[in-house]
Amino acid sequence: MDQQKRLKASNRPAGRKIGGTVLIFLFLLVLGGFMVLPIWLMLVNSVKPVNEMFLFPPKWYTLNPTFDHFRDTYRVLSAMWIPFSRYVFNSILVTVAVTVAQCVFSSMAAFCLAKCRFPGRKFINGIIVLSLLYNSNVIYLMQYMVMAKLHLINTYAALILPTVASTMGLYLMRQSMASVPDAMIEAAKVDGASLFAICWRIVIPNQKPALMTMAIFAFQSAWNITGGSLVYDEAYKTLPTVIQQAAAAGISRQGVTMAAAVILFLPPVLFFILAQSQVMETMAHSGIKD
């Protein structure tokens, strides 16, 4: 009891020595520094003036940052037949639709597969894992044929629908929900809650870390959708498709390549920070509640 009081007072979990925490921090700092170097180089080179680009030894910083490369990228993009804003609109539409639909549909399906007993459950759970492992270079052909049969070629649906049913997100949620105690769900059932209500009011609010992780995956895969051969009309193409076209060039246009990489990199990072800070908050709350 005495020990417990002391722990509460210091607000530090059991057996935590401050020295160990500092050591861990330093370890993460050093390793993280190495991890972040290429990304730092990408950011620096996207604002480096051309005359500093090919110095020997290469420079890790620049004192004269310039936005020329971004301006060049934009100039190339805005000279296309379709206004640049259309690509931005397409990307935003596709990303929002995929992320929202994937989170809603996958959460519901994961809840059923993790917590309900029904005929067919084992079969579906098996298929989910198998489909994660099956990786075929031929499948794009069959997807195209299915889409053609459904008259979805060259529509927004062709960009959005195939990515919505991501088994990775479903599997993640299912694994996470497996740890929800059955007693909690039984109690809600006894109180007369419908299955839908149990899923959305009780289980999912408790799964915020996994839900936000799935949202990050969904956002990322949606943001990188290029459509491939499923859309051929320029008006349906997304930002990554055209930016990669604009950036495809040799070593002399390296600045533009880097600027393009940065433009494609920033939205997922911003979404990541947003989603992770949501999880951070829930942790703080549950800490206070305890």
Next chain:
Amino acid sequence: MEAHQIGLKSKKERRRQLWRQVRQNRDVYLMMLPFMVLFFVFTVIPVVMSLPIGLTDFDMAKFPPKFVGLSNFYNLFLNDSIFIHSIRVTLIFAVFTGPISYILSFLLAWLINEMRPVLRVIFTLIFYAPSMASGVYAVWQLIFSGDSYGIANSALMNLGITTSAIQWLTDSNYILPVVILVQLWVSMGAGFLAMRAGFQNIDRSMYEAGAIEGIRNRFQELIYITIPCMGPSLMFAAVMQIVSAFTADIVARNLVGFPSTDYAAHTIMTHAFDYGWVRFEMGYASAICMVLFVVMYLCNRLISKVLGKYMD
């Protein structure tokens, strides 16, 4: 007891009981419907359609595909020396990247969890950022550029370790190590993030109970409380790790080109890409993918057995 009774019932009665169960669970099926419709239409049906292709000679132009039986598999193992080579490369690649990045993911996810909330977000971002930077290969090409302007070369030459530039991306002695290094760099991906979520999802009261029960340090806490609670997340990360270790070909293709010098970075997946997207020999490409699937499936079974006690 009940299972025994069901076994004795007639077929008709069993079917009626199944139907009753299905009706009782109507809500469950309704909730799964939107996901399952999309999943079946855009994943299951194309996969099932593509399975028989492995038994045919199919170049996408001549319909219908010509049935050739098992000859694709026969050629694959007996006549295709590059395929045999690609199996070796894939295994080396998987052995180096798979276990290392799995353990590293877990270690980092745990250590990050020991930090304060704001630092957690920052460190998670730092380690996950490579997975979000899809255009970052250009930077690695800069780092391992074959001339003295390349970062790696200029650093080595400045330190006096080498006197001339090393052809990192075209010398077949260096290609595989370089590709493995970059793969490890991008490998703090889905598995790592899922483990982070797993750590965050553990009930605080477990730790408090542990402290009262006499947990003395972070290692005991990790072994007696955290890991037993994380089984499902560990399983998810293992599956993702198998997939990324065996199917990684994007890093190699972007970094050292396709095909790489002496096929030094030619994995099974690269081989399938070659036949599926370059030569359009769909039957053969499909057979390659089938072999890869079987290897991954066996690997998954093995790991499930090891992590078995955590599975539901």
